Amino acid sequence: MTRQSWFTRFAKGTAQLSGRPAAFALAAATIVVWLITGPIFDFNETWQLVINTGTTIVTFLMVFLVQNTQNRDTAAIHIKIDELIRVTKGHNALMDLEELDQEELDAFRVKYEKLAAAARKRMAQGSADTDSPEP
Secondary structure, eight states: OOOOOHHHHHHHHHHHHHTSHHHHHHHHHHHHHHHHHTTTTTTOHHHHHHHHHHHHHHHHHHHHHHHHHHHHHHHHHHHHHHHHHHHTTOOGGGTTGGGSOHHHHHHHHHHHHHHHHHHHHHHHTTOOSOOOOOO
16 A cells, blocks of 8 residues: 555545534634624624634635545545446446446436336335346
């Protein structure tokens, strides 16, 4: 296994930390402190600018960190599902669906919607939903 880049480690760590209750409590406490200081600063524009700027910067940076983490998680899930399809002698054409154009995805979706409708019809007639149709 190769060593992860500093950004990958940072993004993963930040995403994990930001999803914890303590991170929410810190954010809520920041808002409470900001609200309490409102009367001290007469609720002026600078007082409002502080929270607006702070939240904008945090949100802007977090989008990239969380997206990085999400991209890696999604890629790992795709690889795991592809391996499950491969080892169960499934339909190997499904292994890289994320690479297809929307029209090709729609064609697969229609095919599987028809299979699902046929399975529901068979189930309504008392059959089990455990078959594996031929390709």
